[in-house]
Amino acid sequence: KSSCFTVLECSPGGHQILQSPYRSVDFDSSHLQQSAIQDLICDHSLAPGWYRFMIFDKPAEMPTKCVEMNHCGTQAPVWLSLRESESMPRPGEIKQLTACATWQFFFSTSKDCCLFRIPVTVRNCGDFFVYLLQPTQGCMGYCAEVASDAKPQTCDPEGIETQALVAGNLAPSSSSPMSPPLPVIPEVVAELVKGSIYLRCTFGIPFANSSVGFIVTWSRLSSEGIKEELKHETTFHMSSLLELDGINVRLGDRVYCSSAAFFMEKPDIQSSSVESKEFFAGIKIHPETSDIAEDGKEYRLAIESSIPIPCPEFSQLESDCKISITLNTIDDGKEQLGLNLALSSCRVDLLQKPCNNGICSRAVIYFTAVTDFVQDGDRITRIAAEPISSENFLWNGYVPESTQITVKDLPTAYCYSFTDPHIITFDGRLYDNFKTGTFVLYKSTSRDFEVHVRQWDCGSLHYPASCNCGFVAK
Structure with missing residues (x-):
């Protein structure tokens, strides 16, 4: 294949690449609005300049037919509007065209395919188009669709660029395997995000492949031991978030996350689902x-x-x-x-x-x-x-x-020291101690515990004896 690289915008350093898979006309943005609204595409902050579209490493172009709302990773998709007398530029040509944003007001029953108009300059570089884009007027997003497998074109000898340099051949896309790779076992962790608690499920595939998406299912174990589905989404990220809001998902829940992989070219063919270990939230x-x-x-x-x-x-x-x-x-x-x-x-x-x-x-x-x-x-x-x-x-x-x-319960034994005094040990031995003074009645050999007893004279001249007058335990 050849490209018209004699103009700056067609050279590798003359343009930037927009390659978010969310920009695809086939992507339903409602998934993002429900689970990851922060990932919605808003091109109001896009820097003015030349851009080329890619979707999963495949050349892509702006669509030339009206795109339904809530597609292309945004609420108001922007597409290229061609009047009857207009066509896309031929190889080497550059044209001034108009892009339109689709929108539908809440009180309206029909959509407006061209509520907003945005000027766009398009250059045909032979193998691909580049677009001179400007920031949108609000939260809108430029759409893209994978380019059709058309016959390779060279620069038109009658066009603006007559001396085209030949670019290296693009690597042929390898055919997808019959079944997508099995995802790695998902892991669930908790995160504190701006005062709210979210559970994050991370997953992926054993090797890098940008053309793979994931179907994620969150569930919890009910009190009857049955798994209840909490959330089901399609994502191109290798993680998914679930808010612990105290209503739908509460402290004390036992949560699971499972993921299955699919190729974008064949979304109907999915891998087996792989489930995480139980995550106890609490x-x-x-x-x-x-x-x-x-x-x-x-x-x-x-x-x-x-x-x-x-x-x-x-x-x-x-x-x-x-x-x-x-x-x-x-x-x-x-x-x-x-x-x-x-x-x-x-x-x-x-x-x-x-x-x-x-x-x-x-x-x-x-x-x-x-x-x-x-x-x-x-x-x-x-x-x-x-x-x-x-x-x-x-x-x-x-x-x-x-x-x-x-x-x-442990067997309990007793020892005694009574009257004048007679002593019975833990193992049942009997003896008398008529002396006065302080004596160690018991001392443990396994822990720091002992009992001291003080005996004092309590007898007479005829019957010498001593009695317990106090004790202390340590």
Whole structure:
């Protein structure tokens, strides 16, 4: 193929390339309006200059027929209007033409294919067209469609450019495989964007291919264990966003994201769908279950949030960026037996921190079984959180799931020191100690615990004896 590169705008450095696949006349912009409105194409900020269109590495041209609203990645698509007496320039030629923007007012039942008119200069470079574009009057977007496979043309000897330089052959497009590549396993993370919480699902394919799009499905697990679809979209990005708005998607939901790939040339042929691991949106208390004994040992309890912690709307203090949680212990049906579990703290604050490995905030306390010296059997205690009180709509009233701790009862032994005094040890041995002074009655070999007893003279001249007058435990 040859190109008329003797003019500056036809040379590689003489024009810029607009290659967003959203500009395709086949792309339905309503997908962006529902899920990624920030990606809508608005050419009101386009720098004036020469441009060439490409769609998935294929040469593209501005369409010459009216384009329906909400296509080409925008609400008001701009197309090239040709009057009956007009035609596209021949190779080497340059022409002044007019582009039109399609629009339909809310109160109107019909669309206006040319509500706005924009002057456009078009140059035929032989293998492709370049367009001298200017910023649009509002949020409109220039459309493109893949160029038809026409017979290669050379510069017209009667045209403006008579000495055309031959450009290198374009690499032939390789035929698409029968089935699109299988996407990599999607991953879901939470993000804080301008005060709102979004779940981002990232995916892709094992190798770079700009002609691949994705069909993304968000779902959650219902209380009956059935997956409910939350959102379905088509995108050319390798990620998708889902807002955690507290209404459609709430804290405590178990969310999944799946993606399937397709080639733009054959959108009906799709790969198999690949699903992410479950993403729990909320606060978890770890361990979720645990068995401990009445042995005085301390155990670690972690309170972790997979969701970023917000800041109050009108506060500028970093210390205010927190969620406070009140914890308590619940012994279902056995409260009369007394306390079964002790917490090192009954209140924790989850502070705003950068998310790392799926954890956006963490607080740690400790719990231990109460040694009650009572044969009360194994008892189950729940560590539960009270409903969260917050100005943030998403967090207010949210109740994290509780954790269940089983306290195993240990055999209880007793030792005694009584009257003048007679002593019975834990293993049942009996002896007397009539002396006065301070004595070690018991000392543990496994932990820092001992009991001292003080004995004083309480007998007579005929019957010497001592009695317990005090004790201290460490």
